[in-house]
Amino acid sequence: xxxxxxxxxxxxxxxxxxxxxxxxxxxxxxxEKLSFGQAKTLCGLDYLSFQxxxxxxxxxxKYDMExxxxxxxxxxxxxxxxxx
Numbered sequence: 077x078x079x080x081x082x083x084x085x086x087x088x089x090x091x092x093x094x095x096x097x098x099x100x101x102x103x104x105x106x107x108e109k110l111s112f113g114q115a116k117t118l119c120g121l122d123y124l125s126f127q128x129x130x131x132x133x134x135x136x137x138k139y140d141m142e143x144x145x146x147x148x149x150x151x152x153x154x155x156x157x158x159x160x
Contacts, residue, residue, distance in 0.1 A: 094120075098129050106135045 086093060098119045105115035116126035130137065 101126070102129060102133055102135055105130070105138075106133075108138065112137070 081093070081096070086096065089096075091099070098121070101110070101115040101119035101121075104110040104118070105112060110118065112126070116123060119126065119129070121129065127137070
């Protein structure tokens with residue numbers, strides 16, 4: 077499925093197709109309808125560039141206790157591997 081928006085609509089809104097794609101991706105991420113990875117893929121940006129777009133719009137990265145737990149487990153595994 078594709079979404080087609082006529083050029084004159086974009087011109088009236090004073091936004092490019094790329095800008096609109098970023099706006100949609102940020103909105104869907106902020107409303108938790110897409111993950112970070114899905115949203116950055118939707119707008120065609122790399123990790124850091126998408127982070128910057130979120131920051132411009134004062135949208136913060138979603139980071140919950142499960143993310144923290146995963147990060148701590150990975151850090152522990154890393155240190156264990158490095159120590160051996």
